[in-house]
Amino acid sequence: MDTQHTPILKRVGAVLLVVGLIDIAVMIYCIANRISYSSSFNIFAVIAGIFLLCGSLRAASLVRWFAVFMLAAFVALLIAWPFMQPFALTLTQFRLNPGTSFATFTFMVFVLGLLVWLFRELGREPVMAARASAGRKQRDMRIPAAAGVGLVIVMGTFMALLLGGESADRAKSIAEQQVGPGYRLHVSSLNIAKNNKGTFVSGVVTAWKDNEILDLPVHWEER
Known part of the structure; x- marks a missing residue:
């Protein structure tokens, strides 16, 4: 059996394993220091890295699918x-917190570059040939691409409806009472929970x- 694809899988697996372990370490540090942090890699990257190091063509297919979806x-x-988010708020965040903004931008560029690299490496001819030899069908990458765009559209539409309704207006009113006039306001997040006792926002x-x-932070109860 042709093994030209094996070094590619091992290289990608090693990178994912390292990225996943670093991500887990950062996550633990942030939790310990009560710092907000979220990532889609950590455990997934570690598990995928291990399978790729073992030469799994199925893992290669799944990782490539996920990379296209995320990309x-x-x-x-x-x-x-x-x-x-209002563009004026974004500009103010960049201007007042240049260090944090630069770190965020650098992280975004890294993630984007990693996803592109995963897509290209796991789509190279030796990997595709090995999949064909193993009798595995070629996946249509337009499906994860459409799913990724569709997810953002659905989430964006939901957020626009949620953050543009009466609850959002009330949240802004409560916030304005806390800070006084002269501030521009944007509802960053809103959670509405209902039970038999009423609605909690x-x-x-x-x-x-x-x-x-x-x-x-704002909160109120509706009965």
Whole structure:
């Protein structure tokens, strides 16, 4: 059996294993220091890395599918971001927190580059040939790409409806009472929970001026 694909799988597996372990370490550090952190790699990257190091063609197919899905969603999110958060707020965040903004930008570039690299490496001819020899069908990468874009569209539409309704207006009103006039307001998140006792709403409103940004928690109960 041709083994030209094996070094490719081992190389990708090693990279994913390292990335996953680093991501887990960062996550643990953030949890211990009560720092907000979220990532889609960690455990998934470690498990996928181990399977790829073992030469699994099935894992290679799944990782490539997931990479295309994430890449499409990532690009769609970048395009949709100006519609999800006021551009003036984004500019203020970059200006007031250049270090954090640069770190975020660097991380985004790294993730984007990693996803592109995974897609290209696991789509190389030796890997495709090995899959064909093993009797595995070639996956249509348009499906995960469409799924990634579709997910962002659905989430964006849901957020637009949720953050543009009466609950969002009330959240802004409560936040304005906390900071006073002169701030521009944006509802960053909103959670609505209902049970037999009533409706409970909580969220975060970002209030900002040219020289200040505040994240204000808001909550109220509707009976």
